[in-house]
Amino acid sequence: MERISTKQLQEQLRVYFIMGSNNCEKHPFDVLTEAIEGGITFFQFREKGHGALSGAEKVALAKELQAICRKYSIPFLVNDDVELALALDADGVHIGQEDERADIVRRKIGAKILGVSAHNLDEAKRAIEQGADYLGVGPIFPTNTKTDAKEAQGVEVLRHLREQGITIPIVGIGGITADNAKEVIRAGADGVSVISAISLANSPKESAKQLAKAVDDALHEKK
Numbered sequence: 001m002e003r004i005s006t007k008q009l010q011e012q013l014r015v016y017f018i019m020g021s022n023n024c025e026k027h028p029f030d031v032l033t034e035a036i037e038g039g040i041t042f043f044q045f046r047e048k049g050h051g052a053l054s055g056a057e058k059v060a061l062a063k064e065l066q067a068i069c070r071k072y073s074i075p076f077l078v079n080d081d082v083e084l085a086l087a088l089d090a091d092g093v094h095i096g097q098e099d100e101r102a103d104i105v106r107r108k109i110g111a112k113i114l115g116v117s118a119h120n121l122d123e124a125k126r127a128i129e130q131g132a133d134y135l136g137v138g139p140i141f142p143t144n145t146k147t148d149a150k151e152a153q154g155v156e157v158l159r160h161l162r163e164q165g166i167t168i169p170i171v172g173i174g175g176i177t178a179d180n181a182k183e184v185i186r187a188g189a190d191g192v193s194v195i196s197a198i199s200l201a202n203s204p205k206e207s208a209k210q211l212a213k214a215v216d217d218a219l220h221e222k223k
C-alpha cells in the first residue's frame with residue numbers, strides 16, 4: 001500500500017466530521033448516517049472525555065461506525081488510540097502534541113493516513129518531518145467541546161502557515177460552523193473539521209449539507 005497523495009487527501013478533507021458517543025444526543029450510528037447523507041467527506045472516531053465508552057463497548061461502537069463509513073467509502077480514522085486503529089484496520093489515526101510521537105506512530109501504521117494537530121509553525125514543521133499526511137490546526141474559534149483546548153487563534157494562524165511555506169493538506173478545527181467555514185477556507189485550509197456543528201444539530205444531515213456548500217463555494221472562489 002502506498003501513502004495517499006496530497007491531491008486525493010485535499011479532496012477528501014473538505015468536510016471532516018469528528019464524533020464520539022458523548023458528543024451526540026441521538027444514537028451515534030444515526031448521527032453519522034445523517035452526516036454522510038448530508039455530504040461529509042472524512043470521519044474521525046474520537047471516544048474521549050466525560051462519559052466516554054471504554055473497553056469492549058468502545059470497540060463495538062467503533063466497528064459499527066467503521067461499517068457505515070466503509071459502506072459509503074468515507075475514510076475512517078481513530079483519534080489517539082493507535083492500537084485500536086491497527087486492530088480495526090482503520091484508514092488512519094489522528095494524534096496531537098500530547099499523544100504518542102508522530103514518527104513512532106508513522107512506523108507503527110505504515111502507509112495509513114496520519115493526521116497531526118499543530119498550533120504553530122514549529123509544530124507544523126516537526127509534524128511534517130515526522131511523517132504527517134495532514135495537519136489539524138486550531139482551535140480557530142472558541143469551542144465548548146474540548147475542555148482542555150488551547151485559546152482560539154482565529155484564521156490568521158492558517159494564513160501564517162501557508163505564507164511560511166506549509167503546503168501539506170490542512171483542516172481548521174474548533175468552533176467551526178456553516179457561518180464561518182468560508183473564512184477558514186479562504187485563509188488557507190483545505191477543509192473544516194467539526195464536532196458539535198453536526199453532532200448536536202437538530203438535523204445533522206442539513207448541517208452537513210450547509211457546511212459542504214460553504215466549503216465548496218469557498219474552494220471554487222480560490223480556483
Ligand SMILES: Cc1ncc(COP(=O)(O)OP(=O)(O)O)c(N)n1
Nearest residue numbers: 079094095096097117136137173193
Ligand atoms: C482534525 C483534528 N485536528 C485536531 C484534533 C485535536 O487533537 P488533540 O490535540 O490530540 O486533541 P484530542 O482530540 O485528542 O482531544 C483532532 N482530534 N482532529
Ligand SMILES: Cc1ncsc1CCOP(=O)(O)O
Nearest residue numbers: 143145146174175194195196
Ligand atoms: C478536538 C478539538 N481540537 C481542537 S478544538 C476541538 C473541538 C472541536 O469541536 P467543535 O467543532 O464542537 O468546536
Ligand SMILES: [Mg+2]
Nearest residue numbers: 080095096099
Ligand atoms: Mg489527541
